[in-house]
Amino acid sequence: MTGATRGILVVYTGDGKGKTTAALGMAFRALGRRLPVVVLQFVKGRWKTGERLLAERLPGLELLTLGEGFTWKGDDPEVHARAARAAWARARELVAAGRHRIVVLDELTHVLNHGYVSCDEVLAAMAARPVETTVVVTGRDAPSSLVDAADLVTEMRAVKHPFARGVRAIAGVDF
Numbered sequence: 001m002t003g004a005t006r007g008i009l010v011v012y013t014g015d016g017k018g019k020t021t022a023a024l025g026m027a028f029r030a031l032g033r034r035l036p037v038v039v040l041q042f043v044k045g046r047w048k049t050g051e052r053l054l055a056e057r058l059p060g061l062e063l064l065t066l067g068e069g070f071t072w073k074g075d076d077p078e079v080h081a082r083a084a085r086a087a088w089a090r091a092r093e094l095v096a097a098g099r100h101r102i103v104v105l106d107e108l109t110h111v112l113n114h115g116y117v118s119c120d121e122v123l124a125a126m127a128a129r130p131v132e133t134t135v136v137v138t139g140r141d142a143p144s145s146l147v148d149a150a151d152l153v154t155e156m157r158a159v160k161h162p163f164a165r166g167v168r169a170i171a172g173v174d175f
């Protein structure tokens, strides 16, 4: 398979800003080429993000916020675990189906780091995915086994962030 169609496993991790943005940037490129993309968000954040608003009017960009109730605010770990596992089941299905050239698993590292889904299970799904499918995993503290299995890993390092000066999230920049 040539480089033009081969899929890779990408990990964007680290404590600096840009992980989700980088994944969305790659999605943007693929969409420009009319390649289908799906973005699965494992952590429910703000409802009206720029990417969500764009997905509502951009055919070809599918954006799914999985694990309703899977926020970090609640306190029942069993509820979180169940939602996370259901979200992963959906993700695994979408990866295996091969309908999308890029599958973004946004904040999957949190699901792994909380032990809701095992790394082995994720790695097995990655190894079995269709050859043309690129999977992008984002989130802080990517497990080393995932980093080892990946083809492309970039660690965003926080050098400066306006949040440290008390600047709140900016529309169009942060969400």
Ligand code: ATP
Pocket (backbone or CB within 6 Å): 015, 016, 017, 018, 019, 020, 021, 022, 138, 140, 156, 158, 161, 163, 164, 169, 173, 174, 175
């Ligand atoms: P983005 O979605 O902006 O690419 P990210 O995916 O790298 O960010 P997350 O851990 O998902 O980072 O956090 C998302 C939000 O937290 C964004 O609003 C972002 O600006 C903010 N953020 C990211 N990195 C930092 C940091 N080092 N200090 C403070 N806030 C941060």
Ligand code: MG
Pocket (backbone or CB within 6 Å): 019, 020, 021, 107, 138, 139
């Ligand atoms: Mg993010």
